[in-house]
Amino acid sequence: MKIFSKHRRKLEPHRRFGGREFRSRLRQAQNYKRSLAPVRYFLFRFRFLKWLLIVLALIIVYYLVVSSRFVITEVAVAGNSQVTQGQIQQALEAIGNNRLLLVKKNHYLLLTRGRVNKMLTNALPEIQEVVKSDRIGFRRIEIEIKERVxxxxxxxxxxxxxxxxxxxxxxxxxxxxxxxxxxxxxxxxxxxxxxxxxxxxxxxxxxxxxxxxxxxxxxxxxxxxxxxxxxxxxxxxxxxxxxxxxxxxxxxxxxxxxxxxxxxxxxxxxxxxxxxxxxxxxxxxxxxxxxxxxxxxxxxxxxxxx
CATH class of the missing domain: 3.40.50.11690 (Cell division protein FtsQ/DivIB)
Structure with a gap:
């Protein structure tokens, strides 16, 4: 039995590195240039997202702080006999003169039933509780109140x-x-x-x-x-x-x-x-x-x- 087989025999350098296939790969490696396209694409995408977020933030700030697009200006009232609809309208307008973190307190997003109940019962003692409050669209609110006896x-x-x-x-x-x-x-x-x-x-x-x-x-x-x-x-x-x-x-x-x-x-x-x-x-x-x-x-x- 032969201990050393032919396929384990060490090749001479001129045969190992002088082959056609090796020289072909060597030429390809010498001519290789690293592509910068993925890096440029990533940078472009990052900048685009950054400016998109800035624009979105400015739009949100505009509609929250500056614009009156989402400010409640109309109110419909049910269950009232002592308090008139005009008094409630005036109370909501007066509430709009105050702000919460720069946002008007009569803004659509802030007028939940709990906040409406607290605001109106403080402004008009005749109101015992706001039983129901529904925001219709972005400018109108419908409420039902319970008055004090x-x-x-x-x-x-x-x-x-x-x-x-x-x-x-x-x-x-x-x-x-x-x-x-x-x-x-x-x-x-x-x-x-x-x-x-x-x-x-x-x-x-x-x-x-x-x-x-x-x-x-x-x-x-x-x-x-x-x-x-x-x-x-x-x-x-x-x-x-x-x-x-x-x-x-x-x-x-x-x-x-x-x-x-x-x-x-x-x-x-x-x-x-x-x-x-x-x-x-x-x-x-x-x-x-x-x-x-x-x-x-x-x-x-x-x-x-x-």
Whole structure:
């Protein structure tokens, strides 16, 4: 067996590098020039994309900041009775005078239902909530609102304000609109859009005024508050006697106790002499006649009428 075969035999240099095929490849390598076309194509493409992005950015900035093409200018309103469409239109125009990151706040992209609700409820206290908001095209918006329901009239410093069921001061008024009037005895400032911080006060006044005719024959002549933060309220009857109530206690129990007191302790013939009845204590009911000492009875007697 042959250890060294012929095909492993080392070729001589003139035979290895002097062949026709090798010389042909050598000439091709000498004449080779590196092509710059891919690099130039990449640079052209990069510059084109860069300028395209710049142009697109300028167009976006123009329509967001400068142009009024996408600014909402028309509004249609549903569900309104106290607020006019003109007032809402003016509110949106006033909102457009303010900007968010250089973009007008009445721009199409910014007027989502949440933003419309916040803007209009702040601008117009009569609006409790924006129930629905639809953008039609790029210049028009259709909204549906829920207005606040007036509960009573708050009178202070020769001015009158409508207050809704939640205690929000809706607007100033000159008429009572058939609502009970509550007189503020201190000269505190009242601002439209303000919320009465005592959450129980408004509910108590409305509930007591509504329940009064079912328990007391004499109608309510007026209602008074010592402060807009008060925890007590004074109801003055047409017979000119007063009843003091605690807003933190039950309307039913206090009114029932007052009804029992009037029917058992103070007959109709003595009502003209009655000065006031104090129902604020949980244990005692106090009542006073004009020019006479006050009397008291246990408040537990209230429960007998339940």
């Amino acid at each position: 007036p509960g009573f009239v708050l009178a202070v410093k020769d001015r009158k304000f409508l207050v809704d069921e939640s205690g929000t001061v809706i607007r100033e008024t000159v008429e009572n609109h058939g609502l009970p009037e509550v007189a503020l005895q201190t000269e505190e400032d009242v601002v439209v859009g303000e919320y009465l911080s005592n959450t129980k006060l408004t509910a108590f006044i409305l509930s007591m005024h509504k329940s009064w005719p079912s328990k007391i024959a004499t109608r309510v002549n007026s209602i008074k508050l010592t402060s807009k933060y008060a925890n007590e309220v004074q109801f003055i009857s047409a017979e000119e006697w007063s009843a003091f109530f605690d807003v933190n206690r039950s309307v039913y129990s206090q009114l029932s106790g007052l009804s029992m007191l009037l029917s058992k302790q103070i007959p109709a013939k003595d009502r003209a002499r009655l000065a006031y009845v104090d129902m604020r204590s949980e244990k005692w009911v106090y009542y006073c006649f004009k020019s006479t000492p006050c009397a008291q009875i246990p408040a537990a007697a209230e429960g007998e009428q339940k």
